[in-house]
Structures are given as C-alpha cells and as structure tokens.
Amino acid sequence: MISQDTIQKIQNKVAILDIVGTYVKLKKRGSNYLGLCPFHNEKTPSFTVSAAKEIYKCFGCGKSGNSIGFLMDIEKFSYVEALRWLANKYNIEIEETVSSPELKIQLQTSESLYIINNFAQKFFSEQLWDTEEGKDIALSYLKHRGFKEETIRKFQIGYNPEARDSFAMAASNAQFNTALLLKTGTVVQRDERLQDNYRGRIVFPIHNPSGKVLGFGARIIKKNDKAPKYINTPENEIYVKSKILYGTYFARMAIDKAKECLLVEGYTDVVSLHQAGVENVVASGGTSLTVDQLRLIKKYCDNLTIIYDGDGAGIKAALRGLDLALEERLNVKLVLIPDGEDPDSYVNKVGAEAFAKFVSENKKDFILFQLDIALKDAGTDSAKKATIVNQVAETISKINRAEDFTKRQDYVKQVAQVLKIDEAGLNTLVNKILRDRISKEDNKFNSASPVTAEENIDSTNTTSASTLFLSTEELNEKALIRNLLEFGNNEWEKDETIAAYILKQIDPEDTFENPQLMEVFNLYKTWYLQGAKPTDKNFLYYENNELSNLVIGLMQSENEELSSKWKEKYESHIPTREDLYKEEVFSSLHYLKLRKIKKLIIENQLEMQQNPSVEQQIIMMQTHLELKELEMRITKELGTVIVK
Numbered sequence: 141m142i143s144q145d146t147i148q149k150i151q152n153k154v155a156i157l158d159i160v161g162t163y164v165k166l167k168k169r170g171s172n173y174l175g176l177c178p179f180h181n182e183k184t185p186s187f188t189v190s191a192a193k194e195i196y197k198c199f200g201c202g203k204s205g206n207s208i209g210f211l212m213d214i215e216k217f218s219y220v221e222a223l224r225w226l227a228n229k230y231n232i233e234i235e236e237t238v239s240s241p242e243l244k245i246q247l248q249t250s251e252s253l254y255i256i257n258n259f260a261q262k263f264f265s266e267q268l269w270d271t272e273e274g275k276d277i278a279l280s281y282l283k284h285r286g287f288k289e290e291t292i293r294k295f296q297i298g299y300n301p302e303a304r305d306s307f308a309m310a311a312s313n314a315q316f317n318t319a320l321l322l323k324t325g326t327v328v329q330r331d332e333r334l335q336d337n338y339r340g341r342i343v344f345p346i347h348n349p350s351g352k353v354l355g356f357g358a359r360i361i362k363k364n365d366k367a368p369k370y371i372n373t374p375e376n377e378i379y380v381k382s383k384i385l386y387g388t389y390f391a392r393m394a395i396d397k398a399k400e401c402l403l404v405e406g407y408t409d410v411v412s413l414h415q416a417g418v419e420n421v422v423a424s425g426g427t428s429l430t431v432d433q434l435r436l437i438k439k440y441c442d443n444l445t446i447i448y449d450g451d452g453a454g455i456k457a458a459l460r461g462l463d464l465a466l467e468e469r470l471n472v473k474l475v476l477i478p479d480g481e482d483p484d485s486y487v488n489k490v491g492a493e494a495f496a497k498f499v500s501e502n503k504k505d506f507i508l509f510q511l512d513i514a515l516k517d518a519g520t521d522s523a524k525k526a527t528i529v530n531q532v533a534e535t536i537s538k539i540n541r542a543e544d545f546t547k548r549q550d551y552v553k554q555v556a557q558v559l560k561i562d563e564a565g566l567n568t569l570v571n572k573i574l575r576d577r578i579s580k581e582d583n584k585f586n587s588a589s590p591v592t593a594e595e596n597i598d599s600t601n602t603t604s605a606s607t608l609f610l611s612t613e614e615l616n617e618k619a620l621i622r623n624l625l626e627f628g629n630n631e632w633e634k635d636e637t638i639a640a641y642i643l644k645q646i647d648p649e650d651t652f653e654n655p656q657l658m659e660v661f662n663l664y665k666t667w668y669l670q671g672a673k674p675t676d677k678n679f680l681y682y683e684n685n686e687l688s689n690l691v692i693g694l695m696q697s698e699n700e701e702l703s704s705k706w707k708e709k710y711e712s713h714i715p716t717r718e719d720l721y722k723e724e725v726f727s728s729l730h731y732l733k734l735r736k737i738k739k740l741i742i743e744n745q746l747e748m749q750q751n752p753s754v755e756q757q758i759i760m761m762q763t764h765l766e767l768k769e770l771e772m773r774i775t776k777e778l779g780t781v782i783v784k
Contacts, residue, residue, distance in 0.1 A: 142223055143235040150223055151680075153230045156194045159207045163214055163393075164189075178214060179203045181397070194680060195692045204692045206680045215349065216392065216439040219685065225350055250377045252320050256311070257345075257353035257378075260326050263310055264298025264343040264356075274299045278342050281361050285408070286488050291415040295390070296345045300338035300358065308334035325355065325373040338371060344407045346373070347389035349436075355379035357386070357407055357425070372425070382430040385422040385437070386410055394419035395440040402499070403429075403437075403446045409483040416492035421447075434468045445473045445503060449482050462506055466538040473503040507535055507551055511558055529559060533566060537573040616735060617657045620646075620728045622694045624664055625676040627725060638725055639668050645729055650736070656690055663687075737771045 157173065160166065166173040166189060177187035177198040186200035197204035205213060211222040227234050236247060268274040278299035282292055300307055308327045312334065321327050327334045338358035345353045355373025373379045385403075387410040395401045402421040404410060413421045424433060437444055444465060465472045475498075477486050487495040511532055518524035532555055539548040552570060556563040620642070628639035643665055652658035660679065667674040679691035741764065748760050 142220060142227075146227065146232065146235045147223060149232050150226050150230065153232060154194075154207045154226055155191075156189060156196065156207045156210070157191050159226075160189050160196055160210055177201060177203070178393075179396075193676075193695065195695070197692070205685075205689050206692065209685055209689060209692075212685060214393065214396070216396075217350070221350065246377060249320070249323075252317070253324060253376060253378050254352050256316055256320060256324050256326070257355065259311065259314060259316070260307065260324065260356070261296055261298065261345045261353050263307055264300055264338075264345075265296055266298075267301055267306075268292075268297065268299040271301070273301055277361060282342065286415075287411060288415060291411060294414075295411055296353075297411075298343045298345070300336055300341050300343055302340040304335050304339065305333070306339070307336045323374070323376045325371075325376075341371070344386070346379075346384060346386055348378075348384075349388050349392055351389050354384060359407070380432075381425065383432040383436070384425070385433050386425055387414070387422040388436065390414060391420055391422050392440060395422075395437075399441045400443040400445060401437045401441050403444060404483045405448060406482070406484065409447075412484040412487050413495075416487045416495065418487070418492060418496060429464060431464055431468070434465055434470060438468055438470060442469065442471055443473075444470045445475060445499065446506075447475045447477065447483050447499065449477055462510060463535055463538045465506070466535065467540070469541065469544065472506040474506050474509050475499050475502050475504070507532070508554060508558065510535070511555060515558075525559075529561065529566070529569070532559075533569045534573055537570050537577065540574055540577075616728065616731045617652055617654055618694055619724075620651075620732060621657055621660055621664075621691075623725045623728050624661070625674070625679075625691065625695065628664070628668070629673045629675070632722065632725075638722075639664075639674075642725065642729065643668065646732075651732055656687060660687060660691060734771065734775065737767055741767045741771070 157166065160175075163178050164175040164187060166175040167185075168174075169188075171190070171192065173189040173191065174185045175187045175189070176182055176185050177200055179198060180201040182200050187196065187198045189196045195204065195206050196210060203213060207226070208219065208222045211217050211225060212219065215222070215225070217225060224234065226232075236244065268278050279292075282297065283289075287297075308321075311321055311327065318334065321334065322329060325337055328337045329335075338356065340362065341358035341360050344357040344359070346355045346357060348354050355376075355378075357373075358371045360367055360369055372381070375381060386407055391401070391410075391414075398420040400420060402413070402418065404413070404421060404423050405425070406423055407425075410421055410423045413419075422437075434444075462472065477483060481489065483495075486498075490498070511528070514528045514531065515525075518528055536548060536551045536555065539551065548570070549567070552567045553563055556566045559566075624639060624642055628637065628642070630638050632638045632641040646661070648658045648661050648665075652661065663679075663682075664674050667678060672678070676691055676695045679688055682688045682691075744760055744763055744767065748757065748764075752760065
C-alpha cells in the first residue's frame with residue numbers, strides 16, 4: 141500500500157486546474173473556471189472548476205469531485221492507480237507500506253519491467269524513423285498498408301532490425317539486468333549470449349489504461365512459413381494476456397463517451413479504425429474473451445459490439461466468451477464483416493462513413509445469432525435440436541440478476557418463437573437451470589427460513605412517519621453537515637466552537653436518516669475529538685470516493701458569487717453567510733429538532749388510531765399536547781431568527 145506520507149505529499153502538490161486542464165479547455169469566469177463537460181455531450185458549458193476549493197462540478201450531468209475523483213471518473217482508475225498517476229506526474233517518490241519482503245520484490249520487479257519496456261519502445265521507434273533499414277523495410281511496409289505517419293507515431297509502432305543482437309547490445313550497454321530482460325521477451329538466450337527476439341519485425345507496444353508499456357506484439361514482414369506471424373510478450377508480473385485489451389489507452393475516453401465498445405481481433409484492425417476516426421475500438425489479440433477483459437470493458441460502458449471476420453473461424457471466435465459477457469451484464473451485439481475482408485481491409489476499402497453505417501445496420505443480437513447458427517448446423521436432426529434447446533436455455537440463464545428479469549423473459553419469448561416451442565416450457569427449463577446453479581454455488585439458500593405471514597404484510601396500506609418528510613429531511617441534514625464543515629472552527633460562545641456546540645446537541649443515530657451523511661458526521665466527530673480542526677478539505681482526498689463526492693456536492697453551489705451589478709447598486713455591506721453563520725447554525729439545528737417533534741406527533745397519532753385503552757388514550761393526549769407546545773416554541777424561536 142502507498143504510505144500516508146506519500147498520499148499527503150501528493151495532496152499538497154496536486155493542482156486541479158493542472159489535472160482537469162489536460163482534458164478540458166477552461167476559461168476563467170469570476171473566481172472559477174468554466175468548460176464543456178467531458179462526461180456528457182453539451183454545447184453550452186456547465187462544467188465548473190474551483191481552484192480555491194480544489195473541486196469540480198458539472199451542473200448539467202451532476203458529476204463532481206476532486207483531482208483524484210476526476211482521474212478515477214475519466215480514466216476509470218482505482219483510488220491507488222490515480223495516486224500513482226499523480227505521483228508520476230509530480231515526480232513524487234512512492235513509499236510503500238508492504239506486508240512482506242516478497243511483495244516488495246514483486247513491486248520492484250514490476251517497476252523495473254516498465255522501465256525496460258519504455259527503453260525498448262523508444263529504441264524500436266528510433267530504428268523505424270532514424271535508420272535506413274527501418275525506413276526502407278518497415279516504414280515503407282506500414283505506409284503501403286495505408287497507415288499515416290501521425291497514426292504510426294500515435295501508437296508508437298517501431299521496428300527491430302534484422303541484426304541478431306542490435307537491441308540486446310543497446311540494453312546491455314544500458315546495464316539492464318539480464319534476468320529482467322529475458323522476462324520482457326525482447327531478448328532470448330541462445331549459445332550463451334543474448335539475441336533479439338523480434339528481429340526483422342514491426343513492433344506494436346501494448347499499453348495499460350494509463351499509458352505505460354506492458355509488453356509488445358511483433359509482426360513478421362517477410363514471408364517465412366516456419367516463423368509465427370506474431371510473437372507476443374511472455375507472461376510476467378505486468379503482462380498477463382487474459383487481462384489486456386490492445387488499444388485501451390487510446391480508446392478509453394471514446395468508449396466512455398460513445399457508451400459502446402467495439403471489439404476486433406488484431407492490432408492492425410485497431411490502428412486502421414482509429415485512423416479512420418472510429419476510436420472506441422480495442423482488440424482481444426485473437427484469443428477467447430476472458431472475464432478480466434470483459435470487466436475492463438465494463439469499466440467504461442455496458443454495450444459491447446464484436447466485429448469479426450465473416451468466415452467460419454471468425455464466427456467461432458466471436459461466439460467464444462458469450463456466456464461470460466452475459467454474466468458480466470454486458471449488452472452484446474455481433475457484426476460480421478463480409479467474406480474475405482477483416483475490419484482493417486474493409487474500412488480502407490469503403491471508408492470510415494460507410495464502415496460506421498455498415499456496423500450500425502448489421503448489428504445482430506448475440507443470443508439470437510448463436511441460435512441461428514446452431515439451427516443451420518442442426519438441419520432436420522431432432523436430437524441436435526433438443527440439444528440446442530438445452531444450450532440456449534443455459535445461455536439465457538446466465539442473465540441471472542433480479543434487475544434483469546424483464547430482459548431474461550424477453551429472450552425466452554423470442555427464442556421460443558424462433559424454435560417454435562412452448563414459451564412456458566422454455567421458461568420452466570431456464571428457471572430450473574437457475575435453481576440448480578444457485579443450490580450448487582450457495583448452500584445458504586437451502587437453509588433460508590420461510591417468510592411468515594406477519595413478515596409478509598402488505599405495507600402499501602400503512603403510513604410510516606418517516607415517509608412523510610422524505611422530500612425535506614435530507615435537505616435539513618445536508619444543511620447541518622455543511623454548517624459543521626464550513627463554520628465548525630468558528631466561535632459559538634466564549635471558549636466554545638460551533639463544532640463543540642453542534643456535537644453536544646446532536647445524537648447522530650436519532651438525527652440522520654441518510655446513512656452516508658451520518659457517516660460524514662461520525663468521521664468529523666472522530667477527527668474533532670482527536671484534536672483536529674476538520675473542514676471539507678479533510679474529505680476532499682478521503683479514500684472513500686462516495687463520501688468525498690458527497691461532501692464536494694454539499695460545498696459546491698451553482699450561484700456562489702454575488703452579481704457585480706448587485707454590488708454596484710448597493711454600496712453598503714451586504715450580509716453574507718459568513719456574517720450570519722450563527723443564525724444559520726441555530727436554524728439548521730432547530731429545523732431538525734422540529735422535524736423530530738413532527739414525526740413523534742404523527743407516530744403518536746397513528747398509535748391513537750389503534751383503539752388503545754382509555755388510560756392509554758389519556759397518556760397519548762397528554763403527550764400530544766406537550767409535543768404541540770414544544771413544536772410551537774421551536775417554531776416561534778425559528779421565526780425570531782428568520783425575522784432578525
């Protein structure tokens with residue numbers, strides 16, 4: 141784990157304008173900065189950045205956060221990945237709090253592999269652009285394939301010369317460790333000496349989502365029946381093929397914005413489509429889709445469109461991983477390129493616009509496509525058709541979450557129509573498969589106690605006191621938290637702060653309906669009692685991103701500044717919230733007290749409707765009168781504060 145000292149150094153160094161400005165063109169507007177939101181399509185800027193508060197907020201889509209939250213949203217980083225990115229940007233050395241020597245060695249090895257890969261990428265690029273061999277053989281080949289120079293540079297494509305050890309010599313001269321060099325796959329050991337593994341090949345660097353080079357794919361140029369067309373990096377601490385999709389670094393923002401990921405097989409497919417302007421595309425590298433790859437796609441969007449060759453191999457490749465995609469709740473479509481073409485050749489043949497139109501018009505539902513292929517293969521064989529029914533029921537059962545019930549039922553209906561079988565029977569089969577799977581995976585379902593009649597009472601006819609204030613109670617709770625964060629360190633009375641006064645007045649369990657607001661309150665209380673003087677800044681870089689964003693939302697309002705014309709019209713001092721903070725704190729506390737009393741009154745009234753005894757009715761009437769008297773007193777006090 142990253143040490144707290146390192147996290148503090150990052151927080152002290154980070155500048156939100158520097159981070160957000162990398163992705164958004166910002167213009168100064170008053171004390172804030174304004175730009176077009178990167179998270180949704182808009183023509184009128186509503187994305188605001190406050191350099192003073194170190195936060196951003198979009199008043200169009202509601203996104204808000206700090207520098208770390210922004211990176212987590214736009215790059216889909218984890219909290220730790222965002223910290224590492226920032227540490228690298230600001231040249232801050234990361235101190236790790238490791239639990240074992242083995243973990244420390246693993247982290248050091250990973251960092252060393254990244255350094256070697258970065259060195260290798262630069263070497264291969266220099267060989268492509270700055271040597272006669274590279275320009276004559278590799279660059280001319282790439283240009284003949286239709287790749288432009290700017291595209292080649294963007295993807296950092298390079299070339300390994302045909303000499304046996306040109307890279308090995310350069311790496312040895314740079315004094316890289318031999319064992320680590322072998323791990324990267326850039327070299328091999330033959331005849332007790334290091335030799336280049338990718339010699340005579342075009343080299344495609346494979347980046348992780350933050351842009352670091354994980355490994356390489358090297359394509360042969362000259363025809364050689366004995367040599368494989370591609371050589372890939374062997375698996376090591378940073379290169380795990382099942383967790384990688386080629387092109388993610390270049391496609392991540394386009395996928396997020398398009399809300400769709402296009403999946404192809406090869407490196408050149410990705411490069412060609414990017415060059416044509418279709419940027420929301422990644423490649424699986426010709427392997428079957430894995431859970432980790434699908435989860436990587438899921439980080440950016442819910443819609444996956446697989447584009448493969450229209451031949452038999454392409455169809456089989458496309459169908460692999462279908463059930464996994466459904467389990468990850470991805471909406472999967474399939475597009476098959478016409479026979480004899482692949483995405484690379486087809487986009488070069490018809491152009492970007494026609495390619496995009498073809499994809500849009502030829503998307504097929506994955507389950508129904510799979511069914512269609514299976515039926516064609518079965519022909520008139522009844523035994524094969526019976527097998528198909530079981531297979532498709534198994535596939536549909538993968539859509540197994542409660543919230544996807546309607547989607548599953550829709551598939552049952554469509555498949556039953558295609559197979560010309562009874563819909564109810566198919567539904568029963570799907571449900572049986574679901575039940576069997578659940579009983580195998582989770583035995584606790586077998587021991588679950590039945591719901592009693594009392595527990596299953598229809599609550600729609602019962603009025604709950606808590607539901608009557610749903611529209612306003614959260615606003616009151618938020619107002620109190622904001623008072624605490626903004627004015628907590630201000631004076632209430634001599635030798636007593638606002639925070640001390642509020643903490644003395646409030647029982648969180650009895651006050652907050654919103655569990656997250658209660659968590660913010662309890663965190664504040666813990667820090668305060670430990671001797672700190674908490675403000676919203678303490679939550680700004682708190683590792684629980686949901687709480688951090690909640691606080692940011694509380695502290696950011698759309699109209700924070702008075703109009704300059706208003707100030708010109710009224711020359712005298714206009715009271716601000718800072719001037720009236722005591723009145724605001726008083727009001728926030730009393731509104732919450734008033735809300736509590738109103739709830740007690742309603743609960744008391746509901747109990748009176750249950751036909752209690754005469755003695756109980758008398759007690760309830762007395763309680764009602766006392767509560768009403770207390771309500772009137774608090775209302776009067778609130779009115780005095782508001783009028784004043």
